Amino acid sequence: MDKQVVLITGGSSGIGKSIGTYLAEKGYTVYGTARNPQNYSDFNAFILIQLDVKSAESIQKAVSEVISKEGKISILINNAGVGITGPVEETPHEEILNVFDINFHGPVNMMKAVLPHMREQGRGTIINVTSIAGYMGLPYRGFYSATKGALGLITEALRMETKDFGITITNVAPGDFATNIAAGRYHSPISGQSHYQEKYSKTLKSINEDVDSADDPVKVARKVYKIINQESPKIHNPVGSFLQKFSLGLKKILPDKVYEKLLLNHYKL
Structure with a gap:
């Protein structure tokens, strides 16, 4: 088998x-990215290079670096992302722009950067890491849901646009996994006068409890490995607990208001 070169954004921690x-460990040549790789001097799992997905210049430099060293990029995994919580009404607009820059515009610009190279080599795989949260508008996580939902839809569109180029484009949608995402998540500041204070605090506690008790992210890694080695992978590949995946099935068959009631009950709202 030809050497497979993988580029993963947001590779320094978590998923x-x-x-x-x-x-x-499976024999792939792996390049991960971090905004400040010098902060990970003891990191030796694979190669870390500098990349800031908010910078088009940084993206082009990282892609060129990998191609210069390895001659190709076989697989791009758009994983870099950031969490955000808060009431839609009270989330600062600059934070809305920031989360879209990282979770949506960043992956889009990464795909734009590697597509000419993959088209020239006649093959390639792009896997976008979305989220089960991207299939539904979750209370107090509306902007996170929106970014991941948008990335999932772009995946659908781009698959059709590139179908003649030998490039496979798909997504993997994790549920809750035990990572450090909570530490870097932006929380909208809520004053004592906010109409949302009590319910937002309750929901945030529930979200953090779900992450603390979540599965090992190696399950996502196994799913990605499976996707890479499938001749024709599905467009959407959710991975999570039985209940999380079951909820996606319920959303397809239940009336909207009934499904909304289930979410309200889950978050005790």
Whole structure:
């Protein structure tokens, strides 16, 4: 088998690190990215290079670096992302723009950067890491849901646009996994006068409890490995607990208001 070169954004921790480590152990040549790789001097799971998905210049530099060293990029995994919580009404607009820059515009610009190269080599795989939260508008996580939902829809569109180029484009949608995402998540500040204070606080506590008790992200890595080795993978590949995946099935068959009631009950709203 030809050498497979993988580029993973956001590879220094969490799901990205799990995917990179798993693929490196399977014999893939893996490049992960971090905004400040010098902060990970003890990192040795795979190669870390500098990349800021908010910078088009940084994206082009990282892609060129990998191609210069390895001659190709076989697989792009758009994993870099950030969490955000808060009432829609009270979330600062600059934070809305920031989360879309990282979770949506960043992956789009990464795909734009690698597509000419993949088209020239006649093959390639792009996997966008979305989220089960992207299939539904979750209370107090509306902007996170929106970014991941938008990335999932772009995946659908781009698959059809590139179908004649030998390029496979798909997504993997994790549920809750035990990562450090909560530490870097932006929380909208809520004053004592906010109409949302009590319910937002209750929902945030529930979200954090779900992450604390979640599964090992190696399950996402196994799913990615399976996708890479399938001749024709599905467009949408959710991975999570039985209940999380079951909820996606319920959303397809239940009336909207009934499904909304289930979410309200889950978050005790």
